[in-house]
Amino acid sequence: MIMRIGRARCDTREDNPDGGQWTSDGNSIQSGRVRLAGALPTNDTPEIPNEKPPTTRERNRIARAVARWMSRYGGRIGRIVGKAYWLYEEYPNIRASLDSPKTLEELRQAVSNPQPGYETHHIVEQGPARSEGFPESLIESRENKVLISKYKHWDISTWYSTPNEKFGGASPRDYLRGKSWDERTRIGLQSLVDHGVLKP
Amino acid sequence: MSRFDPEAMTADQLVDRFLTIALAQDDALLMNDTVAYTRLYEEMDAVRNELKRRPGDQRRGLVRLYSHPNAQVRLKAAITTLAVTPQAARHTLQVISDRNEYPQAADARGMLRALHEGTYVPS
Numbered sequence: 001m002i003m004r005i006g007r008a009r010c011d012t013r014e015d016n017p018d019g020g021q022w023t024s025d026g027n028s029i030q031s032g033r034v035r036l037a038g039a040l041p042t043n044d045t046p047e048i049p050n051e052k053p054p055t056t057r058e059r060n061r062i063a064r065a066v067a068r069w070m071s072r073y074g075g076r077i078g079r080i081v082g083k084a085y086w087l088y089e090e091y092p093n094i095r096a097s098l099d100s101p102k103t104l105e106e107l108r109q110a111v112s113n114p115q116p117g118y119e120t121h122h123i124v125e126q127g128p129a130r131s132e133g134f135p136e137s138l139i140e141s142r143e144n145k146v147l148i149s150k151y152k153h154w155d156i157s158t159w160y161s162t163p164n165e166k167f168g169g170a171s172p173r174d175y176l177r178g179k180s181w182d183e184r185t186r187i188g189l190q191s192l193v194d195h196g197v198l199k200p
Numbered sequence: 201m202s203r204f205d206p207e208a209m210t211a212d213q214l215v216d217r218f219l220t221i222a223l224a225q226d227d228a229l230l231m232n233d234t235v236a237y238t239r240l241y242e243e244m245d246a247v248r249n250e251l252k253r254r255p256g257d258q259r260r261g262l263v264r265l266y267s268h269p270n271a272q273v274r275l276k277a278a279i280t281t282l283a284v285t286p287q288a289a290r291h292t293l294q295v296i297s298d299r300n301e302y303p304q305a306a307d308a309r310g311m312l313r314a315l316h317e318g319t320y321v322p323s
Contacts, residue, residue: 061230068230071300154232155303161234163241164307165279166314190313194306 052086063090067097067151092117096149101199104189107146119153121146123188124181125160128173134181148197156191206250211258218247219265219273226272229303248280260284266292271301275308282315282322290315
């Protein structure tokens with residue numbers, strides 16, 4: 001069964017700053033999936049099986065696709081989760097990924113009060129910093145830690161470790177090898193801004 | 201994805217290959233599969249280089265991907281064509297950023313900033 005969350009009366013964020021509202025199209029129930037439809041783009045919308053996927057990997061893939069879609073088009077999360085019950089388990093992660101950007105101080109303060117759907121993120125990556133001899137007093141300092149959405153955390157980690165044209169085809173992590181703490185902090189803060197976590 | 205010989209392909213075939221690679225990259229990002237993404241990045245580089253070296257710089261054939269529904273396709277097409285259609289490519293990056301099409305919006309913002317600051321010069 002495919003439940004199409006239609007665009008007939010669904011506004012994009014461009015149209016509606018409040019994020020719009022999904023409306024179900026009762027005539028389009030076809031098979032065991034929920035398909036989210038959008039104005040633009042239309043064919044990269046996630047399909048959500050009503051039955052819980054057997055692997056964590058697949059559940060994460062679908063839940064992250066839903067979170068991405070919602071970050072682009074808005075809408076009420078309960079509408080989707082309500083049609084695929086297993087997604088309720090991912091609700092905190094999806095909801096957290098939709099946070100508006102916060103100030104650096106807000107993100108730092110939140111570390112002391114962790115919530116489901118969030119993870120502690122080191123502005124300067126802890127693994128490379130540790131292996132290059134930076135002191136624990138810097139790596140684990142209050143200034144270097146922020147609480148961010150789990151999915152954003154994953155996105156940023158992937159960004160650090162994959163090749164990027166902006167760095168001449170190197171990964172940001174490779175680019176930062178041998179660089180100063182200040183340069184690592186600069187890149188770390190930029191990545192938070194670019195991923196919509198930190199206010200510019 | 202099967203091995204391929206860029207030199208043996210037509211420009212249209214290379215553009216199609218570029219599209220296929222970008223879609224696979226998007227899947228890899230969704231799965232946090234950095235190994236697959238890195239391999240696909242290198243394969244895309246081979247396509248880009250082959251298009252660039254052909255008479256007339258055939259990278260401009262990627263412009264037709266600016267309107268593709270997938271944000272990774274548009275992002276990579278725009279970055280690859282910054283030297284040949286700079287205004288349209290920048291506009292495509294700006295739209296990805298403005299629409300909050302994460303995670304591609306992050307790369308679009310980073311590239312726009314690098315262009316503005318002159319730390320990235322398209323070639």
